[in-house]
Amino acid sequence: MRRSLFALMKLSFLEAVRRQILHVMVLLSLVVMAIAGTVSFFDLGVQVKIVKDTGMVMILLAGSLSIVFLLSGALFHDVEQRIVYPVLARPIPRGLYLVARYFGALAAVYAGMTLMAITLVVLLWTHLHYISGLAVVAIAFTYLEVALVGALAMLLSTFFTPAMTATLALFLYLLGSLKMGYLHHLAERNTGFAKWAITAVSAALPNMEAFRFKDALVHDLSVPAGYLVLVAIYGICYLATCIALSVWNFGRREV
């Protein structure tokens, strides 16, 4: 079983690293980060803040968009191009296939993100000659956020077509990012059914804002360790729930 998982993960990884979208994303992000880090318009303090801000945003954006575009069509194309049949004809559970597909694509995106993270660390080292622990924490939580977005895209891809999955995943990602700042206020201002509906949608949406520690990194603020643990547990549990629901839906679907 473990050999099958790793073999499928390797295939999924190799397929994902060959995709042009990942190359474009990583390359563009590296160019933007390099420009922010090398072109100097401001004094050192402001320049470092811009490097941290731009670097974190680019890692998150490139990672999230890549994983959504890689996973939104993965299962659909496997079924359409009949790649999935010879695999599932062997004693391999459908759930294992889906999990391998997810982790393979995630590993490819993580490889690109690691390249960007190394660039950010090198740029910070060039300017400051030290790396704060918060930079590592902020980058680690960006990895977790990207994994969560991927799990959400995977879940949606078991229900919808690739275009619909990508659009819905990005829409839910945006709504999840605005949950505390917008949806909660919107629920407070409405009454009756509208309030109930907004509260219900808000309760199911992932809280994406919780994974962002860019402000703490840029302004050198401290974050309580207990809160970091809570967010990590939350992220892993939400991710596991999405994967479990994907496995359940892919298992009962006719392919």
Add this chain to the structure above:
Amino acid sequence: MRLTVVLIALMTLLPAALTNGHDDHAHHHDPHHWENAEMRHDLLTQLGGMAVLGAVAGSYLLVRRRTST
């Protein structure tokens, strides 16, 4: 090619949009999310919901396995 153009537009516009959003927050002196009690409450509520969902799904699977054997 069209996808690349859209992506370039997205990658150029979104960081600016995110930075503007951050400036607005800073202007209103909103607490950061790790200082916000409402945020912790939301995370804990969702974790509770997931635990209940997991318990229900686990019980259902257990009952189904027992009835099928």
